[in-house]
Amino acid sequence: MGDAERTDDFLQDQLPFKTNAFKIIQTMVDWCNTTPGSKHFVDEILHSIFFLGKINEVPFSPQEIIGNEEIVEALKMKYPRPFLFYESQLPKRSPFSCVLDMIVLQKRPENEDQIKQSLQKLIEPLNPRFLVSSTICVSHTNTQNSVRHYGVSMSTTGQRPGKIVIAASCFSAWDDYVAGAVMTYYPVKKKKEYFDGTFNLPTSVKCEAFNLRQGYPIHPCKSCANLFGLETQETQVWPYGNCAEPESLSNLLKKEVDVKSQSRPTSNTVTPMNREKARKSVEVVLKFELKKKPIINWNGEFYNARSLT
Template identity: 60%
Template sequence: MADQELNRQEEFLITQQGFRENAYKIIMKMNDWSNMTPGSKHLVDEILHSIFFLGKINEPSFPPNEIFSDDDILEALMEKYPRPFQFYLTELPRRSPFSCVLDMIVLRENPENEEQIKQSLQELIRDLAPQFLVSSIICISQKSNTDQNSKRYYGVSMSTNGPNPGKIVIAASCLSKWDEYVSGAVMTYYPKKKKKEYFDGTIKVPGNIRCEAFSLSRDEQMSPCKSCHNLFGLNTQETKEWPYGNCAEPESLSNLLKNEEEVKNTTHVHEYSAENRQRAEREVRKDLQAVLRTIHFNTWTGEFYNPESE
């Protein structure tokens, strides 16, 4: 029995090497892209912090010096991007790493080039181990499902592995990143997939907007899950309920609502008091702190990381 357990542990540690390998490949690719893409340095800064944080809470843990086997690469990154190395143990990321990858590719390809953006993501994913730091779904939203020339807003599913990293990053996105309507909807159900009795921040987005998700691995359109129907009023026949906030739709709709005032003004929001919104935020933060204690991450200052601007 002892030998079997030892073998299981060794196999687990071998599979976890996918985290380290993907982290290295993604960071090097982002760094290369940034060198050719003006105005993208902050995305490398942000993804370094996000990956270092997830590496810290991974089991086993992967500190930065284990992700980079080459000391010269590590030192060059530390010199160019000192803040992620300084703050990954004390501040939480505002979103998961693949969202930074998505932003980089959208910046490089331009938002209107939807197929090229999907293709670039798929090419990157093919070179990576499954599960680790990789999103499986992309969502594209537009203010009109008939005007194909309207601006596109993108989002990807959470690129976290395991329940605790997912809970942490979803809570962080609610508290620090997403549009207030999207965060309010997700906080209605976070973290237990059960609707709060005292707070209903769910919304119904206008029926004439476009909000379509696609599988990056199978390159096919995906219907919204039951969770996204409950959060945003998206039509679906699906009965699967993913963790609320895990899908690509929240990020995509958040970007749409932040930038399209007309859509935001015609989005129906369930009524709730400011006091109950604050209570929901306090509860999400309390749950977040409980998860951090569970994984023995006891150094959070309460702050969320701000990447260095250009």
């Protein structure tokens, strides 16, 4: 096989990024038209997808992803900022988190089964390798009428995008306890000697993950057990922050003050100075990844989605 054939095969292998991206964008735009208060989710997912297209192994521009100049211009008119900032600002989270929030807004948080079914229907025709989460997590307290808090696994492909978006989530999206726990291990699956921000969830919290395609419950991986004290017999250590649990628990801790107070990290290494040292170490890795080709000239800001009329 010659170089040209190998290049062509590689391009064909990467094309599902583009087709998945367009289908997800199309669906989110359609949903937005019937879901009041959801325009910022479209604004955010456009930026997130355009950013990941830029750093994909085969880069795709917004124009290549959308593939129709009229649609590009219509989106630019309604959502100009993603086109302006996808090469200079970082997304706060991966795209499928925006999809999840859209569906939770549509179905309401108490309708767990409907939320799962909507996600399953969306991803069924999509290639599972690009821009699609494999897992959903649901967290809530063991009290009557407790609010359910959702999260999905990172919808990134490959080490570089994963490292970038996990770091960005630590800095800009996740609750500080969750971010501290993830930064304890990021990026090499080895606990820092000088900082241990891990914590144990109180027994009053139920945190359960489900395979999105088949719907069956799955046990926490060893990484999530290490981060949050979740009980498991699993030995698989996924990249810390990659799973659905961090986002779900972050959303819970942001809303449930009593749970957060019971989840405080207990290590005496958790000092402002040590946390800042851990944060700086994560930032070093993040900046290193951004300098790889194709280069992202990060201006230091994280993209703030806006509700546009």
